[in-house]
Amino acid sequence: MTSPEKTPAATALSPAPGFVPPESVRRVACVGAGVIGGGWVAHFLARGYDVTAWDPAPDAERRLRRLVDAAWPTLASLGLAEGASRDRLTVAETLEQAVSDAEFVQESAPENLGLKRDLLARLDAATPPGVVIASSTSGYPMTEMQTTAADPSRLVVGHPFNPPYLIPLVEVAGGERTDAGAVAQAARFYEAAGKSVITMDNEIPGFIANRLQEALWREALHMVANGEATVRDIDLSITEGPGLRWAVMGPMLTFALAGGEGGMAHMLDHFGPSLKSPWTRLEAPELDKELYDAVVAGCDEAADGRSIADLVAERDWGVVEVLRATGRLAGGEGTR
Structure with a gap:
């Protein structure tokens, strides 16, 4: 998928030393595997990444694999990246296992500020240094979520749109204590992963x-x-x-x-x-x-x-046809 023209603010940023280079990321951890988190899993698998997922729900793995299976025909029609496979998904038993060797982390927990704060602090404590941790929050500013993390400088917002495996846009923003290099690293990583990115200069409620x-x-x-x-x-x-x-x-x-x-x-x-x-x-x-x-x-x-599954399939194929008709598909080739 093509990306919109970059803003001066987006192109001026470059990742700070110490962060994992965006183009070298091969393993992504997705923490939270509901509709949004599962959509991220499907997207990253389709782009050829290894993905480790974790969700505390007892039936999380079954629901996640069912979501990925349902999305895969649509993703295949868009064009899978070289090496893309559902077999590259691992479901970890603990949060710590999920992020132990991650090179980028996407958090997609429910929209509860206390939960987000605690989870981001846990992720910060368990994730290797130099790895950016992005939140899929749909409304909370990162400044409000990073208050209890030991290293808030690597915490960013990476706000997707449902379903993340199909809608290109991601809004990226940092908080008051976020390193500008982490924001730039996240933006470049999403672009390498086939997303269209808006890098926001300011935090605003609900984003754009x-x-x-x-x-x-x-x-x-x-x-x-x-x-x-x-x-x-x-x-x-x-x-x-x-x-x-x-x-x-x-x-x-x-x-x-x-x-x-x-x-x-x-x-x-x-x-x-x-x-x-x-x-x-x-x-x-x-x-x-x-x-x-x-x-x-x-x-x-x-x-x-029509069932929810019927409507999801109808929506997905409809969006694919709009993307195809408006020339916003990348010809079926991966971006990595």
Whole structure:
């Protein structure tokens, strides 16, 4: 998959001495093997890495291998890296075993700040020196998570999007006590692993893409709560509307085109006054039982008898076709 043009901040950074060079990483440890962690496992295996995984759940290995098996046909259609194999997955019995010989660590534990702090501190204590530890957190700034680690300088955020084996984007950010070289090492490693990377200069709550997703999500909940639109209406409005344009270019350039030859300047002049119109309600609605039930029932109706596994397969193949149609596949060759 191709990467977006690098920002000056991203290209100016270089890994600090002492960190494992990104291009030499061969073994990745994935700590936490749920939907996100398991997705990371599938991605790294498809890119030809050796992967050691650990999760405290008693049935974690069975669920993880089932997830990888389900994702593998999609990954094969994208093009596996040389040597890529599901046989290169090892499931460790302890966290310490999982990271003992790791050259990069991806943490994907549940979104609980206390849990993240304790786990990152344990990972820091058990992981060899010079190895970057990245968190898949979807909202916590690293500054808030690195408070109890003995060496917070190597802790970074590596925020993926579900499913990590298919959606290219990773947002990378450090905390106040993170070494800039660790941020750069993580960014370069993800790029070597076939990801598109945004290296953030500043920590912001929810990062970039989740902030935008959250605004859309809140509006959707308000419309359901007020009986203004159904779940099916909302999804159709995106898949058959602006989502088609967003698959090619983002909302900013999309809006710039609405200004015709005058571009964004004309668009702002023409549509700027509508910003004061009461179109949006960005404060989150109260998630009471009525709204909760309406959203769940609406999704069941929209699924129309399809299981979660059916929907995952439909989503994955759909994304593959969009990536193929927009020229964002790397021709089936690995990046390593």
